[in-house]
Amino acid sequence: MQLFKDFINGLWNENPIFRMVIGICSALAVTTAASNGIAMGLALTFVLTCSSILVSLLRSVIPAKVRIPCYIIVVATFTTVVDLFMKAYFPALYEVLGIFIPLIVVNCIVLARAEAFASKVGLARAIADALGMGLGYTWAITLISMIRELMGAGTLFGYRVMGEGFTPWVSAILPPGAFIVMGILVGLINVINRKTAKRTQCH
Amino acid sequence: MNQYARMIIVLMIISMASGAVLALSYEVTNPTIQEQARQKLEQSVLIVIPGATQMEEIQKDDITIYIGLDDEGNKKGIAFKTAGSGFNGPIEIMVGYDPKEGKLLGIEILSMSETPGLGARIQEEAFKDQFKGKSVEDEFVAKQDVEAISGATISSTAVASAIKTSLEKVVEIFPVGGDY
Numbered sequence: 426m427q428l429f430k431d432f433i434n435g436l437w438n439e440n441p442i443f444r445m446v447i448g449i450c451s452a453l454a455v456t457t458a459a460s461n462g463i464a465m466g467l468a469l470t471f472v473l474t475c476s477s478i479l480v481s482l483l484r485s486v487i488p489a490k491v492r493i494p495c496y497i498i499v500v501a502t503f504t505t506v507v508d509l510f511m512k513a514y515f516p517a518l519y520e521v522l523g524i525f526i527p528l529i530v531v532n533c534i535v536l537a538r539a540e541a542f543a544s545k546v547g548l549a550r551a552i553a554d555a556l557g558m559g560l561g562y563t564w565a566i567t568l569i570s571m572i573r574e575l576m577g578a579g580t581l582f583g584y585r586v587m588g589e590g591f592t593p594w595v596s597a598i599l600p601p602g603a604f605i606v607m608g609i610l611v612g613l614i615n616v617i618n619r620k621t622a623k624r625t626q627c628h
Numbered sequence: 629m630n631q632y633a634r635m636i637i638v639l640m641i642i643s644m645a646s647g648a649v650l651a652l653s654y655e656v657t658n659p660t661i662q663e664q665a666r667q668k669l670e671q672s673v674l675i676v677i678p679g680a681t682q683m684e685e686i687q688k689d690d691i692t693i694y695i696g697l698d699d700e701g702n703k704k705g706i707a708f709k710t711a712g713s714g715f716n717g718p719i720e721i722m723v724g725y726d727p728k729e730g731k732l733l734g735i736e737i738l739s740m741s742e743t744p745g746l747g748a749r750i751q752e753e754a755f756k757d758q759f760k761g762k763s764v765e766d767e768f769v770a771k772q773d774v775e776a777i778s779g780a781t782i783s784s785t786a787v788a789s790a791i792k793t794s795l796e797k798v799v800e801i802f803p804v805g806g807d808y
Binding site for chain 2: 457495577599
């Protein structure tokens with residue numbers, strides 16, 4: 426039950442993008458096409474899960490005073506591994522995500538979960554939390570990128586869904602579009618949360 | 629144990645383990661990465677030199693020239709890389725050129741970060757095709773002899789002038805009508 430709670434936490438209640446609003450640099454930059462969103466999300470989920478496992482296992486070994494450098498080395502190692510493997514086996518994707526894969530190292534979600542969660546709990550809970558946070562990040566940026574791709578290019582995952590008469594709203598795939606789409610989504614999710622909070626109070 | 633000694637030892641062990649993991653993944657992925665880069669280069673050379681099925685790389689006066697050959701080993705033209713500064717960053721272009729005729733065979737955009745929907749349209753066939761058959765004598769000025777993409781004059785100019793600049797250097801090495 427506790428594990429399930431840890432997992433669900435990242436998906437909704439403490440969703441990194443929509444609720445905590447951390448790690449949004451990459452979320453704003455790469456979300457120009459739905460496939461980029463999924464790829465970036467999965468890359469981050471992999472790094473987050475691997476580093477959470479190691480941080481949780483090493484939590485009694487690492488001295489408190491040097492914990493941050495230790496975490497960063499762990500995170501940087503996994504990020505470089507993802508970077509190299511993506512470059513070798515998914516070159517087309519690597520070209521689009523470019524600098525944002527190496528930048529997972531400084532994505533605050535990864536360090537925040539290592540510092541605030543994985544370093545304090547056992548392996549199982551650390552994995553559940555990392556998967557929840559990673560997939561929470563993934564669905565959030567995939568949703569943003571789907572909306573942006575649909576409005577800005579009239580396609581979804583590269584397939585044309587809008588009719589011939591559709592005029593693409595190019596701004597949606599430019600940086601301002603990222604802020605507008607994300608702002609509206611954060612607002613919508615706040616409304617949903619407020620509504621559900623009220624309902625539970627009534628009962 | 630002295631707490632400082634412990635800090636140093638833990639950090640050192642973690643760094644060494646990290647180094648080992650990185651060295652291993654580099655060893656595993658590096659051949660594939662090199663192969664991918666080579667394939668991509670060869671593909672772009674074969675696109676800009678029609679009829680070529682293989683390429684040969686030569687170095688002349690600091691410029692790398694790729695010679696396109698067909699199945700029988702006949703030279704079909706040469707290709708060279710050039711870069712211009714676009715609206716958001718460098719635009720890398722592969723240019724196919726026929727030194728015998730002094731005419732361009734075609735161009736291909738290798739990498740760019742222009743604005744989607746505007747400058748990024750330099751990748752469209754309609755824009756690239758207009759360079760086919762252009763002569764070394766041409767001016768390569770956007771809105772004059774090169775049709776610029778509306779709303780993306782900077783990107784169009786960058787491509788045209790980058791080609792012109794390197795073409796002049798290449799023509800010095802391989803004079804028009806001469807052998808190559």
